[in-house]
Amino acid sequence: MxxxxxxxxxxxxxxxxxxxxxxxxxxxxxxxxxxxxxxxxxxxxxxxxxxxxxxxxxxxxxxxxxxxxxxxxxxxxxxxxxxxxxxxxxxxxxxxxxxxxxxxxxxxxxxxxxxxxxxxxxxxxxxxxxxxxxxxxxxxxxxxxxxxxxxxxxxxxxxxxxxxxxxxxxxxxxxxxxxxxxxxxxxxxxxxxxxxxxxxxxxxxxGLDLSAHPYRDPVDRLPLIAAVGRLVEKKGFDVLLEACALLVARGVRFRCRIAGTGALAGELTALAERLGLAGTVEFTGPLPQPRVRELVGAAAVFAAPCVVGSDGNADGLPTVLLEAMALGTPCVSTDVTGIPEVVRDGETGLVVAQRDPAALADALAALLADPTLRVGLARAGRALVEREFDAAxxxxxxxxxxxxxxxxxxxxxxxxxxx
Known part of the structure; x- marks a missing residue:
């Protein structure tokens, strides 16, 4: 008992x-x-x-x-x-x-x-x-x-x-x-x-244990894009890789780290190679919670390009979005299921249409380039998490x-x- x-x-x-x-x-x-x-x-x-x-x-x-x-x-x-x-x-x-x-x-x-x-x-x-x-x-x-x-x-x-x-x-x-x-x-x-x-x-x-997710303003962070989740269709990581390729073509300086494992690991790794993203995108494999917090808390932006899968499967509201917002990392996500309830476009994060790598690239580039925008979204995101997502x-x-x-x-x- x-x-x-x-x-x-x-x-x-x-x-x-x-x-x-x-x-x-x-x-x-x-x-x-x-x-x-x-x-x-x-x-x-x-x-x-x-x-x-x-x-x-x-x-x-x-x-x-x-x-x-x-x-x-x-x-x-x-x-x-x-x-x-x-x-x-x-x-x-x-x-x-x-x-x-x-x-x-x-x-x-x-x-x-x-x-x-x-x-x-x-x-x-x-x-x-x-x-x-x-x-x-x-x-x-x-x-x-x-x-x-x-x-x-x-x-x-x-x-x-x-x-x-x-x-x-x-x-x-x-x-x-x-x-x-x-x-x-x-x-x-x-x-x-x-x-x-x-x-x-x-x-x-x-809910989220807020004591385990201390907030820090995202002012002086390195140009790092973080993404965390199982490597499955509904997470939309193929769209993220295409967006990264567009950023590279535009001359944007950044790195992207994707943490997780899953059925599409081989396909996503091969896609990254075909897009010429070696040295820009890293697949870390699955990480324990302290390492996830370390990765997300150090990033300038968190990407969750979720999609509705071909089998109808979709994320409800990924907990890792809440974790990123609590840590002060501004999020870019999509208009899928309940995500806009927490990532409110222009208020607590940026929302783009699913399966739109160009729009995703634009949003990521905006956050990488603008510390003031990052901080404004991050502070509003933390306030929302404190109001609505405290585990207690x-x-x-x-x-x-x-x-x-x-x-x-x-x-x-x-x-x-x-x-």
Whole structure:
């Protein structure tokens, strides 16, 4: 258990359901858990997959919540039957839950039943999943089995990608006690697409630990363009490389460093070579959070040329934009999804159309050349982050969405004592 008293400050014992924990690219999960723990929340983490990265951020060591890794291999028939019997002994499975289990993928159903055992034995009173995909599938099934309410945070791929099944997401939205999403754009999308099923969707921006991101005016910085993110289509790094080639052709002096790894690493490296950017653009590979802050905090400009991918996938609102703004690095980004909610053109940053390397080059050149413009945008950006994206404030907003806590905790069947 966490170090807070049972039930914590909220009166709840919250079970976070995550596809994989920890995940190098999902710093927002750790930030959120830490901020809620700082408020006294009693949290346990349940991961559906074992971590496969091997790289971990320094903040991970501060998380108090214990982690349980649910079995994720496909069970043999006898094991599945045994799990079903164990769950039914703890809490008889109702017809609605049984129907949903039978309709689910066998692995999802098995993990939901295993999670139901933990929820009942440990007195979990609320479940919260990140991403409306498999983690929410398991949380919803567990909720049907146990009667413990669930919520989830919808981000981007889980609502925009072509693989999203509308009927499945609609059921998750309708059955959740509440749903959190990371931008007003996402709220509008879900409401327009799913109508009354999305009536309990609330916007809560991802939070940032401001103490870890000290502000510094970008006056005397070297002509460095920084970019951070997975090397995948939606990040638009191919457009950034084309913009860099235009800047070189114009005689602009600068360097560009792109931090991250991903499926397009080889293609992007080859494109940089074809564009003659050797010595100008560097791919650093993935960096831990302190190195990311060092890179971004030293740059004259941060570039996030996000695009809507060919599969419909898009960023919701990249956390690294918030980090850059907090550090005092002015941002250039695109008019994709919720990004203009934080990068407000001419106020807190510069916004260009997606897939427009010439416009991106113009914006980057303007910031590289004009310290006064950099400082003005940077100060306004930091002020916005302080008002709207403080992790401590966001944690309070998440806690406020929880249902009233059970007076005496969830009923625990006598069969628990025999296990």
């Amino acid at each position: 966490s170090l807070s008293s049972p039930g914590g400050a909220t009166g709840h014992r919250i079970g976070y359901v995550l596809k994989m924990y920890p995940r190098f690219s999902e710093t927002f999960v750790v930030t959120e858990v830490l901020a809620r723990e700082a408020r006294g929340a009693d949290i346990e983490l349940f991961s559906l997959r074992l971590p496969n990265d091997g790289r971990f951020h320094d903040t991970l060591s501060r998380v108090q919540a214990p982690v349980t890794y649910l079995p994720h291999t496909r069970l043999r028939a006898a094991e599945l039957w045994e799990t079903l019997a164990r769950v039914n002994a703890l809490r008889p499975i109702g017809p609605d839950a049984l129907t949903a289990l039978l309709a689910a993928d066998a692995r999802d159903a098995a993990q939901a039943m295993e999670l139901a055992v933990h929820v009942t034995e440990r007195g979990i009173t609320h479940l919260h999943a990140h991403f409306g995909s498999v983690a929410t599938t398991v949380a919803r099934l567990t909720s049907l089995i146990t009667g413990v309410p669930y919520s989830f945070t919808a981000h981007a791929k889980d609502i925009f990608h072509a693989s999203v099944e509308p009927a499945d997401l609609a059921a998750k939205l309708a059955d959740a006690h509440h749903v959190v999403t990371v931008s007003d754009y996402n709220v509008g999308h879900l409401t327009d697409r799913y109508g009354s099923a999305a009536r309990r969707v609330y916007r809560v921006y991802n 404030v966001q944690a309070g907003r998440l806690d406020a969405l929880l249902p009233p806590p059970p007076v005496t905790g969830p009923p625990v069947p006598a069969a628990v004592a025999a296990l």
